[in-house]
Amino acid sequence: MGGTNIDGVALDERGIIRQVKRPVDRSDYFNSIWNCIKELLLGVKKEEIKRIQLSTTISTNAIVENRISKTGVILQRGPGLKWDFDIPGGCIADVTGSVDHRGIPVSSESADEFSKIKEDFLNNSVEAVAVVGKFSTRNPDFEKRAAGYLQNNFKEITMGHTVSGKLNFPRRVRTSYLNAAVHSTFKSFAKNIEESLKREGITAPVYILKADGGTIDLEGATAKPVETILSGPAASLMGMTALLNEKNTDRCLLDIGGTTTDIFFLVDGVSVFEPSGIEIGGHKTLVRAIYSTSIGLGGDSHVRIEEGKLKIGPERMDHAIAFGGKYLTPTDALVYLGDAKAEYPSESAAALESMAEEIRLTPAEFAGMIIDNFCRSVRETVENTLKKINSRPVYTIRELLDGRSVKPRSIGVIGGPAKAISKYLEREFGMPIEYPENHEIANAIGAALARPTVEINLLADTDREILSIPETGVYEKIDKRYDLKEAKERALKEAKLAGHAMGISSAVSETEITEASSFNMVKGYRADKNIRVKAQIKPGLVAGI
């Protein structure tokens, strides 16, 4: 589901059964989706439907259009940086107390602080609440106390430690706030879907695509709706991965649209991720997301001469002249060069010829120049982005010395002009280019074939004798002798369990440890351990087509 259109595909083991494209009715997102589902499933036996997967803009739009619940945020900031939080329409309340970096309580809030906040929030007709403490992933007690106190008075209470196991207090605050704020909107959408499916007699489970290219089941998404934001680029990326032949290598993927070109990178066939999380409506969050960057250049970008120099984009004024528009575009140049077909070839050629004359070039030279400029800008953006990705900070000598850098060996392209422009991109990049068939529904295919993902952050502190895994809500006592081996086994088990809960049968083979370290903590003559393990079920496809 995009801003203007909604694309759908029905797939079976052999491939595409049906595809649907419909305009989005911005006043009724639910029915836009529901009608698309109904059309896709025409003639399909209900009991044969294995699952339904959606990439929706429900949460994204609610945030961007500010159709969210009035939200109160309770913060235990403790000492440190003084961040200001932008909570549109909501209110922020601070409580005293703090927890240190190991999760050791320094001091606690008092119970009457909660009662005063509850009263304030109710007086301000707050509907949803987010409670977040600094270092709450290490010790969630404050958040649990606050939630316990307020639970009967508000529709939703999001506790910061449940949204992510990563450290970053300001992002945890915004992520928790957004989660609480969109909860009600997403919940009613989920309820609508469930009831409609039930009415139709469909029992297949529903999964929602996340920004990291994985899915989450409807129940999970209802608890953590913030996970469903900005899944559009992930849908395109997963779709391209499914449609392209070459797998498991470093690649650059381009999605050339009318206005913009989106750029993605794969390392050994798996997407590069945002280091901390995605940004939405000015809020930097901890929501895991694939890394993508966008350049204001597309097939319909506005081509003009300014002060004797060729300019392309970043605006799109209209369709290409070749397709009934009024402004010259790169598409018109491709038509002139004989690489693309047109509805209005002569109008397109006339416009290009007259602009070529303006800067004293032959029309063919000018058309070539437009495409060369286009391709060069794309290549430069790709190279600069790669430079940024490859200089991300590392923290170990091993990584610095034999650090894995992203080195694309080929390019995959989708989008309207993909086929026409590929030979020019091939020349510009000096790399083989691949463009798949069916690229116009790549995003729907991506949404359909993505599988659930799970990421967990385990920390074991044998001095405090505490094991924590915020993502699965594990906070338990451990033995002094707990070691890295046990921690790794536990992390894998927890990731698998979380995967099973979401219906991943193949989770066993897909679970992996992504980071693991054990630090000696020396106190006098005693050495304890601070063990950190990250595990995940990595994003991928259910099966290729």
Add this chain to the structure above:
Amino acid sequence: MKAKNELGLILFPAFDWAISPTHPEREERLLYTQDQLLEEGIEDVEGIHFFNPLIATKKDIDRVHFCYPSSEKLLTESHLIAAGGVMRAFDAVLGGETDKSFALVRPPGHHAQRVVYGDRGFCIVNIEAVGLAYARQKYGDMRVAVVDTDCHHGDGTEDIYWNDPDTLYISFHQDGRTLYPGTGPIEDLGGPSAFGYNVNIPLPPNTGDEGFQYVLENTVLPILEDYKPDLIINSAGQDNHYTDPLTNMNFSAQGYARLNSRLNPDIAVLEGGYSIQGALPYVNTGIILAMAGLDYSDVVEPDYHLGKWKQSGRVAREVERIAEDVLNIWKQRETLGRKLFEGKSSVKRNRRVYYDTAGILETQVQEYRICPDCPGVDSIRSQNDRGASLFGITVPRKACPACQKKGYDLFEQEKGYTGKVFLQDLTRDEFFSE
């Protein structure tokens, strides 16, 4: 949140390196600092940039040290990366990427002297000096002040800049009579070409925030104003902290941040500091905010109580006396220097250097030749209790042609004797050893 000053951070905790598993200089040292910085959302502050370290080369090390038997044999990758982290910090500022930079790297370096037989005070390579020598080679001459706020006297840095008039070395430290390495009295003022440009400020145990502030305002800032450096480097050791296990001072995160803010260094480099849970996370956050020009007033240690760490009146009076003495000497440095060196053609200095970590005792004679036209060529004759010996010659960057020739003559003359012979020709950036 937007930083007033663009700040480059080289945060390299080297999570896979330790001197030994339970040594203070172990993998865990910057773990909680990194946790704190991540949790504070430092990465999301606009204007704060993270850079990976460079990896220093043999030549980068040889510009500063006479390593026995050689820099390759003595240093591990961790040392080359720590030094490379500082080099990156210089590139960030002098290459115009950021206004300021801070290298949070390990292991530290300020106890590493010109001659290196092994590890002393957890240091083998003087990372600031390697960074600065690299920067002078790459970006040209500059007058630099190194202000060392580590609790231990930076005897390595003092030794390296002893006779360099273009590098002012100021060290705040706990009085050497009460702490490793035992050096750093007020009377050690520098060699004949740079007399007075080695400024030691030994402070009594239990000096608190007020004492450091007093010395900064009344001694260090006036000296800097006089010297007019092009660049200020802060050797930001964090062991003056009241929780440090190895020292006896009462400095706080607020104190460190305020000091940094007033000192206004271009580049800071982490040195020592082994209170890895109680001090480093807060002191480093405070310094980063101060350098970025952001509000640090809420960076407070969990166990900090203002009254508890207030310095006594006796300590305050002693600090004031020392501050005054140091400033007076600075004002009279030229007169004092003339008295000492007039009519002499060279000055000799006998030293004994103990390598606490490696357990080596070194004796050396340094000789500074006095030249009317340049800082003069100097040399070190050194031997240790393991039977190793070396002769090292330095031709300084601004050496005159005669002194440069003198350096090469000395090299030829010493070759063939016992031990290794080194020549550092900083005018040509060339290094020889036999």
